Amino acid sequence: MEEKRIVLYINQFFGQIGGEEMAHIEPQSHDKPIGPGVGLSNLLPKNCKIVGTIICGDSYFNENLEEASATVGQMIKDFNPDLVIAGPAFNAGRYGMACGTVGKIAHDMGVPAVSGMYIENPGVESYRQYLYIVETTNSAAGMRTALPAIAKIAGKIVNSEPMGTPAEEGYISKGIRKNVFVEKRGSERAVDMLLKKLAGEEFETEYPIPVFDRVEPATAIPDLSKVTVALVTSGGIVPKGNPDRIEASSASRFGKYSIEGLDGLTSEGFQTAHGGYDPVYANDIPNRVVPVDALRALEKEGKIGKLFPYFYTTVGNGTSVANAAKFATEIAHELVNEGVQAVILTST
Amino acid sequence: MVKEIERAGIAVVHICTVTPISLTVGANRIVPAVAIPHPLGNPKLSAKEEFGLRRKLVEKALNALSTPVSEQTVFED
Numbered sequence: 170m171e172e173k174r175i176v177l178y179i180n181q182f183f184g185q186i187g188g189e190e191m192a193h194i195e196p197q198s199h200d201k202p203i204g205p206g207v208g209l210s211n212l213l214p215k216n217c218k219i220v221g222t223i224i225c226g227d228s229y230f231n232e233n234l235e236e237a238s239a240t241v242g243q244m245i246k247d248f249n250p251d252l253v254i255a256g257p258a259f260n261a262g263r264y265g266m267a268c269g270t271v272g273k274i275a276h277d278m279g280v281p282a283v284s285g286m287y288i289e290n291p292g293v294e295s296y297r298q299y300l301y302i303v304e305t306t307n308s309a310a311g312m313r314t315a316l317p318a319i320a321k322i323a324g325k326i327v328n329s330e331p332m333g334t335p336a337e338e339g340y341i342s343k344g345i346r347k348n349v350f351v352e353k354r355g356s357e358r359a360v361d362m363l364l365k366k367l368a369g370e371e372f373e374t375e376y377p378i379p380v381f382d383r384v385e386p387a388t389a390i391p392d393l394s395k396v397t398v399a400l401v402t403s404g405g406i407v408p409k410g411n412p413d414r415i416e417a418s419s420a421s422r423f424g425k426y427s428i429e430g431l432d433g434l435t436s437e438g439f440q441t442a443h444g445g446y447d448p449v450y451a452n453d454i455p456n457r458v459v460p461v462d463a464l465r466a467l468e469k470e471g472k473i474g475k476l477f478p479y480f481y482t483t484v485g486n487g488t489s490v491a492n493a494a495k496f497a498t499e500i501a502h503e504l505v506n507e508g509v510q511a512v513i514l515t516s517t
Numbered sequence: 518m519v520k521e522i523e524r525a526g527i528a529v530v531h532i533c534t535v536t537p538i539s540l541t542v543g544a545n546r547i548v549p550a551v552a553i554p555h556p557l558g559n560p561k562l563s564a565k566e567e568f569g570l571r572r573k574l575v576e577k578a579l580n581a582l583s584t585p586v587s588e589q590t591v592f593e594d
Contacts (some may be wrong), residue, residue, distance in 0.1 A: 205550045223572065228553045231535045266537060384520045386545035387528040389585040402518060450555040456571065457558030463575040497521035505525050508566050512522050516533035517553050
């Protein structure tokens with residue numbers, strides 16, 4: 170069989186360069202498999218070879234989307250691959266966005282791509298139409314099941330074998346409809362489904378209706394000098410010592426902390442509890458994440474009516490969408506009761 | 518979180534660095550920030566300059582809150 174060339178894209182962590190303190194590194198290219206590439210090499214069909222690995226810091230990629238895309242795109246091109254594998258990224262948001270972007274870059278070059286992500290990774294919703302994304306667990310503990318699934322799909326693509334449905338193959342639906350011949354005609358299948366539904370049995374729809382949960386933009390506030398503004402963050406700023414022990418990742422709670430009489434957040438009083446970014450800058454000056462100093466100044470000048478005397482905080486790092494929505498619903502309920510009309514929400 | 522706050526009828530502006538994520542989660546008013554580990558700051562600047570930068574970003578966010586929008590809007594420079 171003809172040899173197939175595969176390029177792997179991974180972040181600084183799986184590239185064995187470092188953790189959050191190395192998330193700023195620019196793309197680099199190596200002509201051998203690294204990190205998960207070593208395991209993948211053994212799982213891919215024999216005619217597949219990982220000819221190169223591209224490593225980039227998660228923060229660099231997301232903060233410099235255009236430059237990073239151009240550089241990584243050129244690096245991919247230089248390897249002249251038959252397929253690109255990105256990740257797997259599990260539930261790491263920045264990594265998932267990077268892997269999705271890499272998938273789109275490859276797609277635009279006419280090169281197919283495969284990744285692996287947890288279903289709630291924002292990279293899924295943004296990029297799933299451009300690449301095959303194997304559904305993984307929410308943490309790297311699932312590497313052992315993710316890699317064989319990725320290798321299987323990658324092998325099928327490069328060797329032009331027929332690809333099954335998302336459910337059969339374990340990838341997340343790309344939203345593509347395919348015409349197929351089946352035994353029973355549509356009306357019979359529809360009646361079968363209806364009968365199952367009436368009997369309370371499980372049935373599988375042939376065309377899931379997409380769910381769009383969008384909220385209409387709130388009405389603009391013409392005069393902010395008359396309203397109370399509250400600060401909310403997913404950046405994990407908490408009082409020093411993290412008294413409520415908000416988790417560094419997969420947060421199960423939020424905190425509400427007083428800023429009454431404070432002209433800003435100092436490193437003596439506050440810190441970050443977030444485990445998903447380099448904490449040095451936020452610990453040094455917490456205003457960099459929750460801008461109490463700037464809002465206090467604007468309050469004194471009368472540009473806003475009042476700064477709400479508490480800020481709300483949680484850690485948006487692998488935190489489930491269900492939990493985040495629950496926290497925000499409770500926070501919003503309190504704010505409405507307190508007469509707050511405007512919120513500035515900051516994210517890292 | 519942005520969506521649930523807005524659903525309750527409160528005007529909300531999202532200050533964040535990775536604006537594509539913000540668009541995915543359904544924020545309607547988005548102000549791009551400086552960097553992931555310091556969205557409203559820049560350690561390379563002097564304290565005074567950095568405060569000026571932060572204040573400008575917050576003012577931009579307030580401006581977004583007082584601007585009528587009919588769809589998801591990223592408030593670029």
